[in-house]
Amino acid sequence: MKFVTIAASAIALAAASGTAAFARDNLQVAGSSTVLPYASIVAEAFGENFDFPTPVVESGGSSAGLKRFCEGVGENTIDVANASRKIKDSEIATCAENGVKDIMEVRIGYDGIVFASQKDGPAFTAFEPADIYNALGAKVLKDGKLVDNTYAKWNEFNADLPEADIVAFIPGTKHGTREVFEEKVLEAGCEATGAKEAYVASGMDEKAASKECMKVRTDGKAVDIDGDYTETLARIGSNPNGIGVFGLAFYENNTDKLKVATMSGVTPSTDTIASGDYPVSRPLFFYVKKAHIGQVPGLKEYAEFFVSDDMAGAEGPLAAYGLVSDPELAKTQEAVANEVTMNSGM
Amino acid sequence: MSDASPNTARPVSRSLHHVDARTKRRNAAETRFKALGIGAIAVGITFLVILLSTIFMNGASAFEQSFLRVPVHLDAAKLDKKGNRDPADLKKATTFTYAPLIQQGLLDAVQKAGIETPLTKSGDMKNLISSSAAAQLRDRVLANPDLVGQTVTAEILASSRVDGYLKGRVKRDQVAQDKNISVEQLDLADALLKAGILHKSFNWDFIFGADASDSRAEQAGIGIAMLGSFYMMLVVLVLSLPIGVAASIYLEEFAPKNRFTDLIEVNISNLAAVPSIVFGILGLAIFIQFAHLPQSAPLVGGLVLTLMTLPTIIISTRAALKAVPPSIRDAALGVGASKMQAVFHHVLPLAMPGILTGTIIGLAQALGETAPLLLIGMVGFIATNTPDGFWDGFVSPNSAMPAQIYEWAKRADPAFYERAWGGIIILLVFLLGMNIIAVVLRRKFERRW
Numbered sequence: 149m150k151f152v153t154i155a156a157s158a159i160a161l162a163a164a165s166g167t168a169a170f171a172r173d174n175l176q177v178a179g180s181s182t183v184l185p186y187a188s189i190v191a192e193a194f195g196e197n198f199d200f201p202t203p204v205v206e207s208g209g210s211s212a213g214l215k216r217f218c219e220g221v222g223e224n225t226i227d228v229a230n231a232s233r234k235i236k237d238s239e240i241a242t243c244a245e246n247g248v249k250d251i252m253e254v255r256i257g258y259d260g261i262v263f264a265s266q267k268d269g270p271a272f273t274a275f276e277p278a279d280i281y282n283a284l285g286a287k288v289l290k291d292g293k294l295v296d297n298t299y300a301k302w303n304e305f306n307a308d309l310p311e312a313d314i315v316a317f318i319p320g321t322k323h324g325t326r327e328v329f330e331e332k333v334l335e336a337g338c339e340a341t342g343a344k345e346a347y348v349a350s351g352m353d354e355k356a357a358s359k360e361c362m363k364v365r366t367d368g369k370a371v372d373i374d375g376d377y378t379e380t381l382a383r384i385g386s387n388p389n390g391i392g393v394f395g396l397a398f399y400e401n402n403t404d405k406l407k408v409a410t411m412s413g414v415t416p417s418t419d420t421i422a423s424g425d426y427p428v429s430r431p432l433f434f435y436v437k438k439a440h441i442g443q444v445p446g447l448k449e450y451a452e453f454f455v456s457d458d459m460a461g462a463e464g465p466l467a468a469y470g471l472v473s474d475p476e477l478a479k480t481q482e483a484v485a486n487e488v489t490m491n492s493g494m
Numbered sequence: 495m496s497d498a499s500p501n502t503a504r505p506v507s508r509s510l511h512h513v514d515a516r517t518k519r520r521n522a523a524e525t526r527f528k529a530l531g532i533g534a535i536a537v538g539i540t541f542l543v544i545l546l547s548t549i550f551m552n553g554a555s556a557f558e559q560s561f562l563r564v565p566v567h568l569d570a571a572k573l574d575k576k577g578n579r580d581p582a583d584l585k586k587a588t589t590f591t592y593a594p595l596i597q598q599g600l601l602d603a604v605q606k607a608g609i610e611t612p613l614t615k616s617g618d619m620k621n622l623i624s625s626s627a628a629a630q631l632r633d634r635v636l637a638n639p640d641l642v643g644q645t646v647t648a649e650i651l652a653s654s655r656v657d658g659y660l661k662g663r664v665k666r667d668q669v670a671q672d673k674n675i676s677v678e679q680l681d682l683a684d685a686l687l688k689a690g691i692l693h694k695s696f697n698w699d700f701i702f703g704a705d706a707s708d709s710r711a712e713q714a715g716i717g718i719a720m721l722g723s724f725y726m727m728l729v730v731l732v733l734s735l736p737i738g739v740a741a742s743i744y745l746e747e748f749a750p751k752n753r754f755t756d757l758i759e760v761n762i763s764n765l766a767a768v769p770s771i772v773f774g775i776l777g778l779a780i781f782i783q784f785a786h787l788p789q790s791a792p793l794v795g796g797l798v799l800t801l802m803t804l805p806t807i808i809i810s811t812r813a814a815l816k817a818v819p820p821s822i823r824d825a826a827l828g829v830g831a832s833k834m835q836a837v838f839h840h841v842l843p844l845a846m847p848g849i850l851t852g853t854i855i856g857l858a859q860a861l862g863e864t865a866p867l868l869l870i871g872m873v874g875f876i877a878t879n880t881p882d883g884f885w886d887g888f889v890s891p892n893s894a895m896p897a898q899i900y901e902w903a904k905r906a907d908p909a910f911y912e913r914a915w916g917g918i919i920i921l922l923v924f925l926l927g928m929n930i931i932a933v934v935l936r937r938k939f940e941r942r943w
Contacts, residue, residue, distance in 0.1 A: 174879065174891060176789060178871070185708035185906065188875035192707040195878065196629040197588045204790055204891040206874035224786050267668075376904045401906040404668035458590045465625060468674075469709050 172223045175203035175450055179213025179230030180324060181376065182259055182395055183432050186466050187230050190454045193465070198453070200446035205230075210324045214435070218243035221439045227447050229435045232259065232324035240490070250438035250489040254451060255480055256460055258472035260396035260421040261328055261428045264406040269388040270310040272302075272409045277427070279306050281337025283314045284370045286363035289343045294350070297365045317383045317392040318364065320374035324430075329393055330362040332428045333411075338362075381405065396421070397470025421472040422462075429472065438489055451484050549918050555661045556916025559697035559712060560652035562623065562686070566599035568635060570643040579639040589628035592635075593620075596627050596650065600691075604682065607689040611682045621675050622683065624651035626706065626713040652692060654711040654909035656683045660694060663908060700916060705877040705898065711909035714902070716917050718877035722792045722892030723861060723924075729796025729888070730803055730860050735853055737800075738807035745808075746815040747837050766805035773802045774866030782870060790871040790891035798870060799860040806859065810852025814845040847939035854932040858925050864896040873897045895921050 177187055184207045195202030206213075210231040217229035218239060235253065243251060263280070265272045282305040287294045302309035319325040338344045338361030347357035364370045373380045373392075380392040381402060391409070396416055399406055408416060411428055420426040434454070441448045453459060455477060460466050462473045474480060508514075513521070570577065572595065573587045597616040600623060604611065613619070627650035634648075635641050651657075655675035658664035660683070669675050686692035703715025749755045777798035781787045787794050818841045826836035867873060872893050881887035893901070895917060902914040 172788065176891075178874070181904075184875065188707035189709045191875060192710075192878070193589060193629075196632070199585075202878040204871075204874070204876050204878075206790070206871050206876065208874075224782075224788070226789075377906065378904055398906040400673060402908065403671035403673075404665065404908075408671075458588065465709055 173445055174201045175228065175444060175446055176206075176226040177203055177228040177230060177434075178206040178208060178216055178226050179228075179434070180210040180232040180432070181207040182232040182324065183230035183256070183434065185397060185469060186256065186432070186471055187434070187454075189465055189469060190450070190459055193459065194446070194450055194453050198446060198449055200449065203228075203446070203450060214239050215242075217435060217437065218246055218248055220246040221248055221437065223444070225437075227437055227440045227444050228450070231433045231435065232430065233327060234431075234433065235435060235490075248437055248439070250491070252436040252438055252451070252484065252487060253490050254434050254436065254455060254484055255474055255476075256432050256434060256454060256471065257466065257474045257477075258421055258429045259432050259470075260416045260418075260426060260472060261325060261332075261430070262394050262396055262399050262416045263391055263409040263411070264384070264394050264399055265391045265409065266384050266388050267405055267407050269390070269407070270312040272310065272312075272391055272407070274308065274413065275409050275411055276306075276340065277333050277337035277411070278340040279309065279337070280316075280333050281341055281343065281361075282306070284316055284318070284364050285334060285338060285343065285361070286365050287343065287360070289341050289346055292346075294343060294346050297367075300369075312389045314369045315387055315390045316370050317373050317380045317390055318370055319380075319393055320372040323374075325393065325395070328428065328430045332430075334364070335361045336427070395470070396472070400470050418467060418470070418472045422475065431474075432471070438487060441487065448484075448487070452481070455480050455484055457481075549915055549922070552912065553915030553917075553919045555663075556700055556913045556919075557697050558661070558694050559700065560657040560660050560692060560694050562600065562650050562652050562692055563647060564596060564599045564603055564650060564691070565645050565647050566596050566631060567602075567645045568631075568642050569595060573635065574639075574642050579642060581636060581639055584636055584639055584642070587632070589625075589632055592628035592631050593623075593625070596623055596631060596648070599648070603691055604686070607685075607691065609682065609685040609689060611685065612678050613682060618679070621679050622653055622656050622686075624653050624712045625710050626651055651710075651712045652683075654907055656680075656692070657712050658909055659683055660687070660692075661912075663912070700913065701920065704880070705875060705893070705901075707875060708905055708907060708910075711905070711907040711913065714910065714913055716877075716895060716898055716913075716920055718880060719893040719895050719898035720920070721881070721887060722795070722872070722877060723894045725792035725887045725892070726796040726799055726894060727857055727861060729793060730800045730857060731853070733797070733800045734803045734807050734856070738804050738853075739811055739849060741804075742808045742811035742815060743837060743842070746812050747841070748833070762805050762808055766809055769865070770802050770863050771865040771869070773798050774869035776801065777866060778869045788889050788891075790876055790893075791889045792892050792894075793888040794870050795867055795872055795894060796888075798866045799863060802863065802866065803856040803860045806856040807849075807853055810855070811845070811849045814848025814852065815841060817848060818844045844941060847936050847941075851932045851936045854928050854935070858928040858932075861928070862896055862921065862925060864894075864900050867894055867897045873901050875901075895924070 177191070184205060187205045191203040191205050194200065210233055213226075213229040214231060214235060216226050219225050235251070240251070243249070263272070263275060279302070282288050282299060283302060285297055288297045288299070299305055300314060301311050302314060303311045318329060335344070335358055344357050344361050347360050348354065352360065371383070373383065377394050377398040380394060384390045384392045385405065394406070396418070399408055410416075411426060414420050414426045416426045421429045436447065436451050457477070458464055460471070460473055460477060464473070467473045572591055574584055576583050594616060597619040600619040601616045627648065630650060631648055634646070653675070655664055655672070656679075659675075659680050664675065666677060666680055669677060669680065683692060699713065700715045702717035703713065704718045705715070706713035745755065745758065777794060781794045781797055782789060822840050822844065823836050826840045827833070831839065876891050877893040877898055879890060881890040881892070899914050899917040899921065902910040902917065
């Protein structure tokens with residue numbers, strides 16, 4: 149009988165301490181793993197400089213974060229969702245269904261996407277989107293006709309590139325980075341090589357042609373990486389001919405192992421991305437549940453601190469880590485200060 | 495009949511010492527099997543040695559950290575503009591105000607030591623200093639406002655790049671592209687090391703400290719995550735030991751043997767083989783989404799791991815109970831004990847060593863588990879706040895040691911990678927300790943019949 153009593157009291161105890169926690173005093177943030185480093189830098193400095201506890205930042209991806217964000221309002225839901233893409237209309241609709249009506253959208257800056265290869269590998273130093281499309285697209289234009297991609301070496305379509313086997317490690321479809329890669333590189337390359345025109349000429353409408361353009365060859369030359377950049381780095385490390393897709397911040401932390409390639413003649417850096425010269429970049433966001441402001445201590449302060457010049461400015465720690473600061477930061481700061489939500493027209 | 499038998503045809507003179515062809519074959523087979531066995535063990539040991547030496551080679555450096563000893567002048571004009579030393583006003587000076595003071599302090603120290611360097615601006619010192627230094631100094635000033643206006647000696651962390659350079663991870667010829675450090679700054683680090691301003695010492699903060707953000711790998715520690723693991727193990731122990739033992743005693747000693755109990759038995763064995771991630775999904779659905787327990791809390795982590803550990807404990811407890819000879823029960827019943835008295839006074843004490851061993855092995859398994867924690871929000875930048883008091887530790891957001899290691903292995907700065915290995919060493923020490931306790935308990939209390 150003794151054990152049963154102990155077990156029963158243990159469960160009662162656990163339940164009691166569970167209910168006691170409903171007065172949450174720490175911010176909960178979740179979402180994109182690209183935004184995670186920036187959010188954690190802000191969270192840490194926030195904990196140091198304010199009388200609030202350090203916010204909890206979880207990763208899991210933009211979609212997963214927004215899904216949890218839209219689960220509803222209340223102490224058991226997250227306050228902020230990080231995203232490496234804009235929230236979709238369908239997600240806004242889900243949010244609204246669950247009572248999350250006032251959402252503040254905050255753009256924190258831009259993230260560059262770079263192509264890099266092993267430091268000691270062949271000289272992949274200059275790419276055009278067309279090269280990437282020729283190397284990785286599902287179908288390429290050869291002698292004016294669309295044929296299945298059979299290129300095996302880079303120099304087969306561009307004599308300036310080294311005679312090396314095509315092996316590319318690209319982000320898997322669950323990554324937000326993949327979307328940017330498809331739109332800014334593959335589709336651009338598709339247009340540049342004339343393949344898109346050929347698709348349209350073959351009787352497709354614009355949308356279907358874009359969709360075809362974004363298809364990647366499936367014969368093993370393009371490898372989807374579903375893990376993190378560390379996995380891509382490991383794959384590159386064991387393959388001298390491999391070329392991988394990384395975030396700018398990740399590359400800047402691993403310059404001793406990686407060699408970055410230029411895109412259309414522009415070297416990726418925070419400066420060239422801010423000026424718009426380097427084409428492959430995307431905005432990063434976080435979304436704030438306005439209903440939680442005033443309920444969870446420190447939420448507004450966190451949002452304001454995130455976009456303050458001290459943090460997100462051009463000289464701040466986020467830029468030092470690899471974020472391309474937003475030239476329109478002042479506007480964002482004002483919007484956060486006034487708690488402007490998406491449906492009130494931002 | 496008898497003379498037709500082949501056995502009698504054999505020469506009688508053959509001694510047992512004579513090795514015929516068949517015996518030779520059998521002996522050869524035995525030798526081969528022994529060689530294979532030794533080979534298998536050798537392969538196993540080789541892998542173990544490779545594994546352990548890799549872990550120690552990669553992780554040992556995490557236990558040492560580079561520090562700078564810098565005199566910092568706490569400029570009253572910058573830190574306390576009103577000049578009243580009021581803590582509320584001092585709080586307005588953020589870490590961003592303190593950082594330049596520390597950089598200036600280091601520059602002064604460099605010039606005072608007579609080190610020749612092309613770096614003459616205080617901003618050039620930024621990459622040498624950990625950004626944690628400013629927060630450290632600010633806390634010190636807030637705790638003792640009288641320090642404002644004085645010059646204090648601060649023991650601060652060097653940046654992860656400088657630390658990596660001293661440990662041989664960052665090489666001079668590789669920093670050309672690195673915007674977080676330059677060759678001149680590495681030269682300066684060498685000179686500082688000689689001047690005694692920069693030094694390496696044992697890194698207690700790695701063992702007891704909190705996680706740090708991606709921009710300051712040098713500050714990250716596994717301490718808070720260790721606390722999270724401790725709370726989870728507490729929940730697992732308090733729940734799974736009584737429930738598991740009670741369930742096994744009932745099933746083994748009291749339950750009638752019928753189809754229903756057979757079904758339960760089969761299910762327990764099956765549950766023991768269910769992948770742990772499944773328990774994570776279950777925990778997310780039941781404890782968080784249905785019961786509304788807090789996210790990222792060690793309490794929920796512990797509950798999930800309890801579910802995972804229960805079958806292990808039940809199976810080992812039942813085995814321990816089964817190993818107690820029936821004669822003990824019969825003797826107890828024979829002198830008039832009730833069934834419950836027989837079990838609790840005689841069988842259970844004798845089975846206790848086996849039960850404890852099983853429990854500790856189950857706990858060790860739970861301690862090293864990451865997969866279910868991924869789903870209940872215990873991976874990320876979480877292990878940062880020390881819980882306020884004992885009870886808060888169950889519900890305040892926290893991570894666990896294996897989850898923290900997983901998180902570090904994902905981050906961009908190579909310094910985190912070193913810390914991931916270091917974390918593995920600490921985790922292994924814990925697992926080894928638990929296993930040794932299990933072995934000792936078994937050796938000490940086990941009885942054989």
